[in-house]
Amino acid sequence: MFRAFLTAVALTVLTGAAAPALAVDTYTVDPAHSEVSFQIRHLVTQVRGKFDDFKGTVQLDPAKMESSAVEFNIKAATIDTGVADRDKHLRSADFFDVEKFPELTFKSKSIKATGKDQYAVTGTLTIHGVSKEVTLPVTFGGTIKDPWGNQRAGFSTETTLNRKDYGIVWNKALDNGGALLGDDVKVAISLETVKAKEPAKGK
Numbered sequence: 476m477f478r479a480f481l482t483a484v485a486l487t488v489l490t491g492a493a494a495p496a497l498a499v500d501t502y503t504v505d506p507a508h509s510e511v512s513f514q515i516r517h518l519v520t521q522v523r524g525k526f527d528d529f530k531g532t533v534q535l536d537p538a539k540m541e542s543s544a545v546e547f548n549i550k551a552a553t554i555d556t557g558v559a560d561r562d563k564h565l566r567s568a569d570f571f572d573v574e575k576f577p578e579l580t581f582k583s584k585s586i587k588a589t590g591k592d593q594y595a596v597t598g599t600l601t602i603h604g605v606s607k608e609v610t611l612p613v614t615f616g617g618t619i620k621d622p623w624g625n626q627r628a629g630f631s632t633e634t635t636l637n638r639k640d641y642g643i644v645w646n647k648a649l650d651n652g653g654a655l656l657g658d659d660v661k662v663a664i665s666l667e668t669v670k671a672k673e674p675a676k677g678k
Contacts, residue, residue: 476542498619499542502628502668504531509551509666515638522557526579533668537629540594541586541617545630549579556672569645576604592617596632602641609634626670633663 480605512525531547546658552573556564592615600609614627637658638644647655 500535500537500626502533502535504529504533504547505627505667505669506530507666510664512663513661514661518655522556524554526550527555528553531666531668533628533630537618541588543586543596545581545583545596547581551577551579569652570643573601576602579613581609600636600638601611603643605641607640611635625672628668628670629666630668631663633661636660636662640663676678 479505492551506529510525512523514521514523516522526549526551529548531545534544536542539665551571552566554562554571564569568575578601580597580601583596585597587595587597588614589595594613594615595610596607596613599606601607611632611634613630613632614649615629617627618628620677622628638660639658645656649655
C-alpha cells in the first residue's frame with residue numbers, strides 16, 4: 476500500500492498536476508487613460524506632439540513577468556502637434572507617408588527583469604515600413620482594481636529613436652550651418668490597460 480502511494484505521488488509530480496500553471500491574463504490598452512507623445516528639436520527649441528489613435532494588448536503572466544508579451548499599434552495619420560499645416564506635412568511622403576505606411580507597430584520577442592518593476596522589453600519596431608529590433612526600458616506600474624470592478628495594469632517607457640534609422644530623412648539646411656530639425660526623437664509612452672473579463676460559466 477505504501478509503495479503504491481509513493482508511486483502515485485511520483486506520477487503526480489512528473490505530470491505537473493500538483494502545481495498547475497497560472498493562466499496568462501490578457502490586458503487591453505485603455506486609450507482614454509493612456510498617452511503616446513514625442514518631441515524633436517526644431518532650430519533652438521523642442522516641438523512636442525502625440526498620436527491620438529492607438530491600441531495594444533499585453534499578455535501578462537503575473538507569476539513570471541518574463542513570460543509576458545506585448546503588441547502595440549499606432550495610426551500614423553493621427554499625429555498631432557497642434558498645428559494643422561505642420562501635421563499635414565508630417566503625414567506626407569516627406570515624413571511618415573501615411574498613405575503608404577498607415578501604422579507604427581511594436582511586437583515583443585523577450586522580456587528581462589532589470590530591477591524592481593523594471594524590465595528590458597526587446598522586440599520589433601516598425602516605422603515608415605522599416606523594421607528594427609529595439610529594447611525598451613519599461614516600468615511596470617502594478618495592478619489595481621478600479622471602482623467598477625475592473626482589474627487594471629500600468630506600464631510606461633521613455634526612449635530616444637533616430638528618425639533616419641527608419642528612412643525619415645527630410646530636413647532643410649540653414650544658411651549659417653546646421654539643420655532645421657534634429658535627428659533624435661524622444662518618445663514617451665504611458666499605458667493604462669484593462670484585464671479582459673472572463674466569459675460567464677456555461678457560455
